[in-house]
Amino acid sequence: MPRAGLTPAIVTDAGAALADEVGFAQLSMGLVAERLGVKTPSLYKHVTSQADLVHRIAVQAANELADSIRDATQGRAGSEAFTAGAQAMRRYVKEHPGRYAAGNAASPAGPDDPLTAALGRVLASWAAMLHGYRIDPGQEIHALRLLRTVLHGFATLEAANGFRIDADVEDSFTWLVDFVDRGLRSLDR
Amino acid sequence: MPRAGLTPAIVTDAGAALADEVGFAQLSMGLVAERLGVKTPSLYKHVTSQADLVHRIAVQAANELADSIRDATQGRAGSEAFTAGAQAMRRYVKEHPGRYAAGNAASPAGPDDPLTAALGRVLASWAAMLHGYRIDPGQEIHALRLLRTVLHGFATLEAANGFRIDADVEDSFTWLVDFVDRGLRSLDR
DNA sequence: AGCTTGAGGCTATCGACATTAGCCAGTCCA
């Protein structure tokens, strides 16, 4: 029997791709194995458990998301950075709903956990979206949480098909981004 | 062997209570059966499947949530109604995280599905929170989605322990509610 | 009261999964 030449990274990639395709809830070790042309138990030579696999997918997702936002906000500030960052995050979740769900399902296990670092990068990306708004330092934490709340809330609702009327979700998003932007700008005085 | 005297409603109640206690993800038919002093297969005389149970819990949760918000906004309008409704929703999710998660996991199966009616009641409760803000009719749908996004986003992040710093989540919530309230008021001109 | 009947328990069993144990061949390095 020829070797498949798997590595933890390859298994993680397959898992991430499958999560996006079939939905995070349907992700199973058997499916990943099938995708890789291997029997289920073989995966355990590269990944210690399904939870471990999800954890790895979460790390990858957090890094990718952070990159997306960073790229989008590159060289911008204030309203422009915020708008671009928000669009980038929404697009990422839309294109990779399974990965994003995995990111929410995992939680970091300590300061050395790579997930901790990855989530820190995401947080930094969000913080970067607020650069240029002159926000009172005492309110920064709240503004950051507002950002998370809004972006996460919209993304998950949309991913769960939560907007029934589905007519103009696009419009709603830009309206929402504009709403938050105006609010953030009005904080400055 | 004495009869346990179960009904679909009793099974649903037990499931809802357990979901809140052990977390929606840990909810299992075996756990529900144990709680009711019965063997697992017996549950299937009252509920057709685990999905059916979740669906029933979702209906109950939606109705309870709608009631909570209705009670809180009773006789109020504008900022007061919004603030009270937002607090009520947050409290409900905090006290019944499992039920709320079940509500998000289920989706209505048609116009006759009781879940459709229950979700409609929730939607109406949210809409009532906006009464008193003079919002351009063309923007009402967006404002409603803003509300859902913010309340759902905050509730799920908090339930998932998403706010790491956890210092002053309370403060963040009132700040966020105030932020949205000011934005909504400023729409009127 | 006894009989009938159906609803609501139960045991046994199946199938899908995650996971572990233990075997065996491929590959790589001395």
Add this chain to the structure above:
DNA sequence: TGGACTGGCTAATGTCGATAGCCTCAAGCT
């Protein structure tokens, strides 16, 4: 070339949702 480790595999276990089929309790009729 010959180990020895690595990464596949088969087999087996345990958990969980779900189904089949049995058996008894209890309500209602005669």
